[in-house]
Amino acid sequence: MSTVQDAASLIPPEAAARVGTVAATAVGEVNRREWQRWAVSVKDHNPLWFDTDAARAAGYEDVVAPPLYVQYAVLGVTPLDQLRADGSSGAASGNLSFPDAPRRMAGGESTTFYLPCYHRDEITMVRTVESIVGKQGRSGPFVLVTWRTTYTNQRDELVAEASTSMIARP
Amino acid sequence: MTQLHVEDVAEGDALPPLTVVVDETQMFFFSAATYNGHRIHYDKDWARDTEGYENVLVQGPLQAALLARAVTDWIGPRGRLVTYSAQNRAVAFPGQELVFGGRVTGVRIEGDRGLVDLELSAGRGDDVLMPGTATVSLPRREGSA
Numbered sequence: 026m027s028t029v030q031d032a033a034s035l036i037p038p039e040a041a042a043r044v045g046t047v048a049a050t051a052v053g054e055v056n057r058r059e060w061q062r063w064a065v066s067v068k069d070h071n072p073l074w075f076d077t078d079a080a081r082a083a084g085y086e087d088v089v090a091p092p093l094y095v096q097y098a099v100l101g102v103t104p105l106d107q108l109r110a111d112g113s114s115g116a117a118s119g120n121l122s123f124p125d126a127p128r129r130m131a132g133g134e135s136t137t138f139y140l141p142c143y144h145r146d147e148i149t150m151v152r153t154v155e156s157i158v159g160k161q162g163r164s165g166p167f168v169l170v171t172w173r174t175t176y177t178n179q180r181d182e183l184v185a186e187a188s189t190s191m192i193a194r195p
Numbered sequence: 196m197t198q199l200h201v202e203d204v205a206e207g208d209a210l211p212p213l214t215v216v217v218d219e220t221q222m223f224f225f226s227a228a229t230y231n232g233h234r235i236h237y238d239k240d241w242a243r244d245t246e247g248y249e250n251v252l253v254q255g256p257l258q259a260a261l262l263a264r265a266v267t268d269w270i271g272p273r274g275r276l277v278t279y280s281a282q283n284r285a286v287a288f289p290g291q292e293l294v295f296g297g298r299v300t301g302v303r304i305e306g307d308r309g310l311v312d313l314e315l316s317a318g319r320g321d322d323v324l325m326p327g328t329a330t331v332s333l334p335r336r337e338g339s340a
Contacts, residue, residue: 092263093259111246115231135279
């Protein structure tokens with residue numbers, strides 16, 4: 026058994042070929058109850074997400090979704106027998122597979138917000154694989170995947186633009 | 196909520212820190228709200244035996260959401276989050292005291308609004324779990340624009 030694993034060898038050719046391509050597209054409706062459930066799970070009781078009068082007093086048409094919520098408005102539905110062994114869905118990231126690096130964790134996120142989202146806005150997400158690189162970390166090799174994602178609404182207005190990353194380790 | 200104005204902030208100012216102890220109930224509801232089935236957040240055997248952690252892990256996106264909440268709580272209803280960035284640096288376990296905060300690194304006026312740059316951090320004791328940055332837009336005080 027080799028003790029030093031080459032980070033690049035963790036990236037199968039099928040995954041490497043996805044760089045520069047669209048990994049996933051999704052459409053979803055922003056829903057007030059769902060963003061309010063998200064907000065209370067963060068214990069974020071900001072009146073802008075809950076109270077129409079407070080939101081109007083602040084210049085909005087109505088209550089708005091928390092900015093970070095937009096990424097969840099587009100999540101689809103995965104039959105339970107199609108989940109990965111670790112229980113995650115993978116659909117939103119294009120089902121990139123790293124059999125030699127199955128332990129996955131979120132890397133980071135960087136988002137620019139352009140417009141608020143209201144109840145029943147229809148959001149289209151387009152996620153592109155920006156890069157897949159093998160790296161050597163303190164605790165061994167890992168794969169860093171970076172996606173670029175745009176979110177537009179039903180009027181084709183850009184709502185938000187994000188760069189997100191994921192780390193996969195052996 | 197009181198409204199923060201750009202005239203109220205200066206470089207070096209600290210955000211009021213948000214101190215949170217995440218428990219497994221909160222983690223369950225956050226996973227539900229984000230359609231996150233990853234076992235590492237609820238299956239202790241999986242977290243220990245397969246992923247090698249001592250316990251289930253607090254979701255990175257929950258840490259990111261709490262860090263953003265520290266910002267949106269501070270900027271008030273007429274403040275807006277313009278950019279937000281956070282990196283997962285280290286894991287957190289339920290029951291640990293986490294502190295979400297930051298400080299002002301820049302202030303500039305653009306038209307009738309002010310833009311404020313922030314350096315953010317989620318920490319546990321001296322450990323930085325999640326560094327981040329944000330830019331927020333704040334209203335100018337009446338009559339100063």
